[in-house]
Amino acid sequence: MSPRDRMVLQRVIDELANALQVAVLIAEHLELASSATAQDAIALSRNLKRATDAIQELRADRSGE
Numbered sequence: 001m002s003p004r005d006r007m008v009l010q011r012v013i014d015e016l017a018n019a020l021q022v023a024v025l026i027a028e029h030l031e032l033a034s035s036a037t038a039q040d041a042i043a044l045s046r047n048l049k050r051a052t053d054a055i056q057e058l059r060a061d062r063s064g065e
Helices: 003-032 038-063
Strands: none
Touching (some): 003 038
């Protein structure tokens, strides 16, 4: 793996970890709450999208090799 590939992979892993940590915390909150707020749903959706965007970026970088 080239140094650039390692850098891209590390950045994607970091972004995935951060986005998924937030999503997990929100999901746990939603589980405990009797009713979810719109803000929680928006934040959960936004962070899951961050995770999927990071995966798509990694796929695009890998397919361009």
